[in-house]
Amino acid sequence: MNFSNSYASLDEVFYERTRPTPVQNPQLFLWNSGLAEQLMIPNELKHDSVARAQAFSGNSIIPGSEPVATVYAGHQFGSFVYQLGDGRAHLLGEVLDQSGQRWDLQLKGSGRTSFSRGGDGRCAIGPAVREFIMSEAMNALGVPTTRCLAVVTTGETVFRETPLPGAVVTRVASSHLRIGTFQFFAARGDHQALKTLCNYTINRHYPELQEEGQNPYVSLIDKVIERQIQLVVEWMRVGFIHGVMNTDNTSLCGETIDYGPCAMMGIYDPQTVYSSIDTMGRYAFGNQPEILQWNLARFAECLLPLINDDRDKAVDQVEPVIAEFPDRFEKAYLKMMAKKLGLTFFKPEDQKLIVSVLNRLKDRRLDYTVTFDLLTKSLMSEAAASQMKNELGECFDLWQKRLSQQQAATQKVQELMRQHNPVVIPRNHHVEAVIQACEQTAKATSAEKFLEVLRAPYEELAQTSDYQDPPSDGDKDYQTFCGT
Ligand code: AMP
Ligand code: MG
Numbered sequence: 001m002n003f004s005n006s007y008a009s010l011d012e013v014f015y016e017r018t019r020p021t022p023v024q025n026p027q028l029f030l031w032n033s034g035l036a037e038q039l040m041i042p043n044e045l046k047h048d049s050v051a052r053a054q055a056f057s058g059n060s061i062i063p064g065s066e067p068v069a070t071v072y073a074g075h076q077f078g079s080f081v082y083q084l085g086d087g088r089a090h091l092l093g094e095v096l097d098q099s100g101q102r103w104d105l106q107l108k109g110s111g112r113t114s115f116s117r118g119g120d121g122r123c124a125i126g127p128a129v130r131e132f133i134m135s136e137a138m139n140a141l142g143v144p145t146t147r148c149l150a151v152v153t154t155g156e157t158v159f160r161e162t163p164l165p166g167a168v169v170t171r172v173a174s175s176h177l178r179i180g181t182f183q184f185f186a187a188r189g190d191h192q193a194l195k196t197l198c199n200y201t202i203n204r205h206y207p208e209l210q211e212e213g214q215n216p217y218v219s220l221i222d223k224v225i226e227r228q229i230q231l232v233v234e235w236m237r238v239g240f241i242h243g244v245m246n247t248d249n250t251s252l253c254g255e256t257i258d259y260g261p262c263a264m265m266g267i268y269d270p271q272t273v274y275s276s277i278d279t280m281g282r283y284a285f286g287n288q289p290e291i292l293q294w295n296l297a298r299f300a301e302c303l304l305p306l307i308n309d310d311r312d313k314a315v316d317q318v319e320p321v322i323a324e325f326p327d328r329f330e331k332a333y334l335k336m337m338a339k340k341l342g343l344t345f346f347k348p349e350d351q352k353l354i355v356s357v358l359n360r361l362k363d364r365r366l367d368y369t370v371t372f373d374l375l376t377k378s379l380m381s382e383a384a385a386s387q388m389k390n391e392l393g394e395c396f397d398l399w400q401k402r403l404s405q406q407q408a409a410t411q412k413v414q415e416l417m418r419q420h421n422p423v424v425i426p427r428n429h430h431v432e433a434v435i436q437a438c439e440q441t442a443k444a445t446s447a448e449k450f451l452e453v454l455r456a457p458y459e460e461l462a463q464t465s466d467y468q469d470p471p472s473d474g475d476k477d478y479q480t481f482c483g484t
Contacts, residue, residue: 001042003064004102005093007175010200013185013193015068020058020090021111021121023166025155028053029125030132030444032149035172038097039105039149056150056170058090058110065092065105069113073187074180074248075298077282082187084180084248085115088122091176102204104176105149109168122158125151126435128167129447131259133434137426137454138256143234144227145256146173153442165439174255177201179299180248186302195306205253217303218317225296225325227254232292233332237340238425239265239368241285243275243480250295261480264425266470268361268368274428276479289333293325339420340372341399342379342413344406353398360395367470372421375399379414422457424464426450428478429471 008015028049036046045052045062054060061067069086090113092105108131109123132148139145154166177197185193198220202209206223209216231254235242242249243261251257261275270286278284283291300318308314337354338346361371371391377384389396403413430450437446453464471478 002096003093004096005066008066008068015070016114018069018113019067022059023057023154023156026053026057027153029153030151035149039095053152057152057168058107067092072178072180072248073184074246076246087116087119104173106171107168122166124158124164125167128169129435129438131169134259140455141238141457144231146171174253177252178248179250182302191305201252217306221300229329229332232288233336237336243283245283245291247295247298260482263428263480266367266475267365274478274480276481289329297322342417344408357395360392369425373423376417376421379410424457424468428475430467
């Protein structure tokens with residue numbers, strides 16, 4: 001495999017060299033052949049499921065791989081944890097794909113490391129399958145995300161509330177650099193390591209900043225803000241609730257990472273929260289922009305000592321960048337929402353329409369995905385139009401009036417709306433049913449069937465309708481758990 005391990009060639013303060021702990025009976029459970037093609041996984045692995053199970057459980061080390069556990073810290077639910085790190089994951093290394101792009105290959109559930117604290121270093125099959133399905137769905141929806149190459153069952157039992165089958169999931173990411181990685185060194189006052197980390201990040205993700213000379217750090221903050229805004233706006237577009245937006249789960253490259261307690265919002269309500277441990281609703285759907293700003297402010301704080309030796313001067317430089325976040329986010333958000341409504345150009349007056357449509361959804365407890373799908377269809381279908389008129393009332397008339405004012409063919413408007421409004425999302429009750437079927441049958445059939453539909457979220461395939469129904473109880477008592 002085309003390994004090129006730049007992270008492992010950094011100073012050893014950034015990681016621990018450590019090997020996965022072998023498992024009893026590795027069996028390939030899910031395999032992402034499209035991603036395998038892209039990563040140019042060699043034939044001897046691609047066509048041999050035993051070799052694949054060995055490699056992607058960590059039982060055999062793929063030639064060229066230099067496994068490390070990376071170190072990081074992070075704010076979890078607002079409290080700073082001085083020492084986190086890969087407690088159950090091994091970064092196998094980076095592979096270069098067909099186009100020369102660099103991807104981290106990481107095993108999760110691959111055994112204990114020196115960052116495991118009390119944990120067993122393992123992962124149960126449920127969270128592994130959930131991560132595979134959700135990340136594949138997000139990728140197909142067009143949302144930046146880490147991906148999964150494989151899920152391998154281990155033949156071992158992991159003990160959570162109940163005994164569960166164990167699994168190892170292979171995660172593929174543009175990198176695993178997190179805000180928490182910077183926090184680890186900032187908290188220790190290790191400015192040298194911080195500088196190295198910034199340069200590494202710039203090289204890998206923001207090479208255009210290399211020309212900025214001595215002090216590219218404010219620009220780096222600005223770039224990370226931009227990518228994260230793009231990301232969270234996309235979450236808001238499809239109704240994704242991350243559930244655990246801790247700073248160690250906020251990635252420098254702007255990909256969705258950590259599918260532990262995530263969920264999809266059904267009925268539109270900004271206060272929607274499903275994570276069992278998020279009792280205060282810190283990470284509720286509608287709080288995500290604000291939390292993002294908070295996380296980015298933590299990132300900016302880490303870089304202050306690099307920006308200026310005089311902290312006040314550094315703060316003066318950074319503060320405006322953070323202060324403009326709400327405006328920047330809102331602009332991007334409204335632009336996205338305008339497209340969901342088929343507006344080819346966003347005008348500031350459109351904010352009123354957007355807000356009233358969303359308020360109507362909330363008041364009527366309408367499903368976010370179903371409503372925008374029907375609205376899209378209402379351009380061509382009398383039946384959908386009359387249903388929408390019924391449900392949205394005056395908002396529907398206002399929307400139609402606004403559309404009639406723009407010089408765009410109906411077909412163009414529908415295309416725009418379709419690009420921004422999926423017909424199917426990984427609904428919580430279907431995700432849970434599929435995970436349960438995987439656990440009970442020890443077969444991946446139900447997941448494969450679901451994935452086929454989720455990989456075409458803007459199309460209606462023969463099986464799509466099996467997965468479009470909102471939950472009968474509106475996800476009333478639905479709860480998600482951290483994948484530990
Ligand atoms: P997560 O909730 O997956 O973001 O994990 C938060 C922290 O807990 C990270 O440092 C993980 O490596 C660690 N962790 C989570 N589960 C386990 C486990 N089963 N064994 C060891 N460490 C774990
Ligand atoms: Mg995490």
